[in-house]
Amino acid sequence: MAEKTDLATKSPAVPAGTETTYGGNQFVPRVDIIETDKQLIVHADLPGVTPENVDLRYERGELVLHGRVTPRPRAGTLLMGEYEVGDFHRAFQVHESIDASKIEAECKNGVLTVYLPKEEAAQPKKVTVKAS
């Protein structure tokens, strides 16, 4: 018997807010967002998306990510279908002052990681208090 887990890493959790013109499935990927002193890090689960099929934009404080799933051959008879396949789309309003020219991203094993470095001015600075 299989153990019940609370993993639910299943990425296509909700249909995305935008629609495709051709009527294909589109899903909202699950993400983790982490903030460090220097940057924001976004991890998004995009199973089936190759690095060249990720479209990432940062405009007016909005980070938009879109992942096109490479079509996989669907030959034969479907015996069991527990998930659907489709593109991924999600947008975030990023309130920290981000240095847009230094945004970097990588995509590995179906996980997209975006690094959004904060502007120098937004980074915390330690102030030394002198003893008089």
Place this chain on the structure above:
Amino acid sequence: MFGTRWQPFSPVWNQVTQLQNEMNRLFDRWGGDGRRAQVDFPPLNIWEVDDALVVEAELPGLDMKDLEIYVTGTDQLTLKGERKEKLPEKSLQHRQERGFGKFVRVLTLPIPVDANKVDAKLENGILTLKLPKHEAAKPRKIVVKTS
């Protein structure tokens, strides 16, 4: 609801599952915690092609070394693995939607397979298993003799 045991596949069953998925999605969007397991993990899609079964699962962030695959006998498939979380030190979590941890899924395949010739690949977070049908399960054409 969708058990680990083989369920007969019929159009009606398909519709029931579809409705169930829609409901889950609704609840996920409106107030669901989003971390509840909807089906056993990982969810699977299974196809039958001429001489094999094709099993596919979405496992983003996993390497082959995080995954163990077993075929017991001719029809029991076990998928075992762990999704590990890597957090940088001194960080603040804004959102945590992805799940991590260990999982095991045992499944009885609808058609007996040849455990020695299983082919597995993990690409871009998609696991694809090709399980050739067992010799005994392959269709044979019966020639009807005319007397």
